Amino acid sequence: MFINIDFRDKRPLYEQVSDKLEELILKGVIKPEEALPSVRALAVELSINPNTVQKAYAALEKKGLVYSVSGRGSFASDASAVLPKKREELFGELDAILFRAKDLGITKNDIIARIEGIYI
Amino acid sequence: MFINIDFRDKRPLYEQVSDKLEELILKGVIKPEEALPSVRALAVELSINPNTVQKAYAALEKKGLVYSVSGRGSFASDASAVLPKKREELFGELDAILFRAKDLGITKNDIIARIEGIYI
Amino acid sequence: MFINIDFRDKRPLYEQVSDKLEELILKGVIKPEEALPSVRALAVELSINPNTVQKAYAALEKKGLVYSVSGRGSFASDASAVLPKKREELFGELDAILFRAKDLGITKNDIIARIEGIYI
Amino acid sequence: MFINIDFRDKRPLYEQVSDKLEELILKGVIKPEEALPSVRALAVELSINPNTVQKAYAALEKKGLVYSVSGRGSFASDASAVLPKKREELFGELDAILFRAKDLGITKNDIIARIEGIYI
DNA sequence: GTGGTCTAGACCACA
DNA sequence: GTGGTCTAGACCACA
Secondary structure: OOOOOOOOOOOOHHHHHHHHHHHHHHOOOOOOOOEOOOHHHHHHHHOOOHHHHHHHHHHHHHOOOEEEEOOOEEEEOOHHHOHHHHHHHHHHHHHHHHHHHHHOOOOHHHHHHHHHHHOO | OOOOOOOOOOOOHHHHHHHHHHHHHHOOOOOOOOEOOOHHHHHHHHOOOHHHHHHHHHHHHHOOOEEEEOOOEEEEOOHHHOHHHHHHHHHHHHHHHHHHHHHOOOOHHHHHHHHHHHOO | OOOOOOOOOOOOHHHHHHHHHHHHHHOOOOOOOOEOOOHHHHHHHHOOOHHHHHHHHHHHHHOOOEEEEOOOEEEEOOHHHOHHHHHHHHHHHHHHHHHHHHHOOOOHHHHHHHHHHHOO | OOOOOOOOOOOOHHHHHHHHHHHHHHOOOOOOOOEOOOHHHHHHHHOOOHHHHHHHHHHHHHOOOEEEEOOOEEEEOOHHHOHHHHHHHHHHHHHHHHHHHHHOOOOHHHHHHHHHHHOO
């Protein structure tokens, strides 16, 4: 697993874990139906408490990105079902940023230039 | 003062107060050198603890948006000096959003359309 | 056997198996005195552990839907003897739902409309 | 608080607590904006661990029935916003029961009689 | 005082 | 072995 815990990060540990796993699932690094590491195994690997991993997995399950079955393990769901919702959320955040940009006197061209820098 | 405390807001009270004052200063509603209400007066007006208002003022002072004179009160600084830094911060946030958008398969055109909707 | 194991189902595997067999027996798809597949055969067919199938058969036997004869196998009981008890259980569940419906302000007519939709 | 923990109940403790509070909020016994007992106070009252109460409150918050603010406490939300969703869920459960009833040979009249018994 | 996070360690049903 | 629940006890920022 490609997860790095950063103890200086202000986000709680369980959120760092769940955010990173979410990213891996959305990007397809972890494929649908693929097994995640067991709660205990990941806890050992990251040197954190199993309860903390458990909380991260529970959060992912509530988001529909993972399903867990007692006695069997935790598995990635099909992320494509969650993508449209994720996009809507992101557009909401983008709008908030754009309104603030406008208030700060940033022009449309300034922003488009920024986009060009990221979309090649 | 045009400040509304929202007790359901997850942000701490002092941050709600400081964010709102920051907005008023950046937008020029509170002019440079203009006196802010006294800590006690604002605390009474918002029905919150003076310590909380004090904390908000301290946060604004650290950001360079307000300066305090012992025995006289707190005054708005010249916001224009802080604007470039604010713009840089916002561009940083914008970049983060854009990278996430790219990862989610959102196209440049999707984003530009969103901008058109906000910049008239 | 017309049994599909759903690994995302939150119910334990043995319960999925026993629930499905119960349905087949109650609906008469498996007739009274008809032999169920052997524990081993069903385990192989469903690619699950024989212990799990064994547990499912034990649950059905306790409910009186199946009887086992050492060395010969497991057979469906006469479901009609169990039907009245099943109906009573279902009425109990129905009552619980109806009380909750009443509490939520759902009217008698709302519910009857729902029944019409299912009983043609 | 009118909550009884039943240690023989198979539902986990946190679910018993959250279900009961949900009922009190939906029925209006706990009014919108009313403060719930603090995590620690309820834990002492029910003689269970504060973490367990915390988990119950977190579940209620995710359902939109409660909002919690660090340093201030937990408060009931306006349940009316959640009622339509609750009703839809219940209709789903009702449908499942009705299909099973049909399969068991229970007639429409049997069911309507049961409704009459509960709706006066 | 309040909610929120985290650890250490235990126990359970299920596979 | 697996996930899930629970306790005891600690620490944190915030009010």
